[in-house]
Amino acid sequence: MVNAYVPGKGDLPPDDAALVARRQAALGPAYRLFYETPVHLVRGEGVWLYDRQGEAYLDTYNNVACVGHCHPHVVQAMTAQAATFASHTRYLHDTVVDYAERLLATMPAGIGHMMFTCTGSEANDLAFRIAREATGGTGIIVTENAYHGVTLAVAEASPSLGTGVPLGAHVRTIPPPDPARLGPDVGTAFAAEVQRAIDDLKRHGIRPAALLVDTIFSSDGVFADPPGFLAPAADAIRAAGGLFIADEVQPGFGRTGAGMWGFARHGLVPDMISMGKPMGNGYPVAGLAMRPDVIAEFGARARYFNTFGGNAVAAATAAAVLDVIEDEGLIANARDVGAYLRDGLADLCRRHETLGTIRAAGLFIGADILTDGKPDGARAVRVVNALRRNRVLISASGPRGESLKIRPPLPFSRANADLFLDRLDQALKAN
Known part of the structure; x- marks a missing residue:
């Protein structure tokens, strides 16, 4: 599984490490957690998820709460x-x-x-x-x-x-x-x-x-x-x-x-x-x-x-x-904000050779991460985890985990898209 926590690794605080151990004991070996360092979430609202310290994470991945968390x-x-x-x-x-x-x-x-x-x-x-x-x-x-x-x-x-x-x-x-x-x-x-x-x-x-x-x-x-x-x-x-x-x-x-x-x-x-x-x-x-x-x-x-x-x-x-x-006109919002987000990604693609082809329909977007023009799943994982550290949640797909999978809740706004694009720009510069 791409974008997965490896038990024993990651920068987990003691309380979270103890919860991971309890989880493994209670749930067994077949479950997985996202990210090198898992996120301990306690509530959600709209396009945001919050951890125990009250830090907000922009959700650009979770289409389960399609009309926004806890609507x-x-x-x-x-x-x-x-x-x-x-x-x-x-x-x-x-x-x-x-x-x-x-x-x-x-x-x-x-x-x-x-x-x-x-x-x-x-x-x-x-x-x-x-x-x-x-x-x-x-x-x-x-x-x-x-x-x-x-x-x-x-x-x-x-x-x-x-x-x-x-x-x-x-x-x-x-x-x-x-x-x-x-x-x-x-x-x-x-x-x-x-x-x-x-x-x-x-x-x-x-x-x-x-x-x-x-x-x-x-x-x-x-x-x-x-x-x-x-x-x-x-x-x-x-x-x-x-x-x-x-x-x-x-x-x-x-x-x-x-x-x-x-x-x-x-x-x-x-x-x-x-x-x-x-x-x-x-x-x-x-x-x-x-x-x-x-x-x-x-x-x-x-x-x-x-x-x-x-x-x-x-x-x-x-x-x-x-x-x-x-x-709330969410289908039209998916069309309009999706097009805005796609244009923003295309601009990043022109500025970062590590960002490849953008494939999109509304608020469902795939974007390849490359090294020397070839898909690179390991680099995609680094980008995903860099975004997580900067409180943006995303994942990857594709046969080698090389494609960023951008799939936010449907109320995602242009301001949310701007924040995501800025954080992705930072992650690409660092990786």
């Missing part, structure tokens, strides 16, 4: 519903139906059903089950450094988890839509990679079930342009009898500044759409939207129930998130 409207909706009624979808209650109808209204007309889970991992796991029933296939195609979740089925299709989590025999990986690798006609080249994966699955007697992509390719390093390049790939998987699943866990809910959903930039309608992280602004809410014909066979043969998926508190909280996105 009062979301907190009020959550607590009011928890104090009124909290139960699952096997009882009639208006809240989940109202929310489902409202969410579906943000999607293309062909998307007609919503199913609710607690996490994006569960949503993608459910998508796999439905795709297998709908197509009769088991083959899954993902990009080389994709992350789609942590359940057994989905972890087998998440190569970014590393060699300790083997890919499934039914999984094929393809290069991300990087013009530096695939050439300027990204759409045609990416579709050709999908077709090669389809052909390889068939050679091994595996029928294709789905192409699953995060529509901003966040774990691969962020690839957003040109809009429309995904459509030929979707056509290729459908021609082979499979489905196109858009993983909107990271690009969804207005982050790209071009509407609610990342796939909309590509002028296509997915067969299924998974969503999670920002949906509840920190409350565990996730879901899967789909075309009605895709779920018909699964629904006839099986039943779906999730004790907490779609519960009344989750639905009320998620509805409040939609309120804030709409009332």
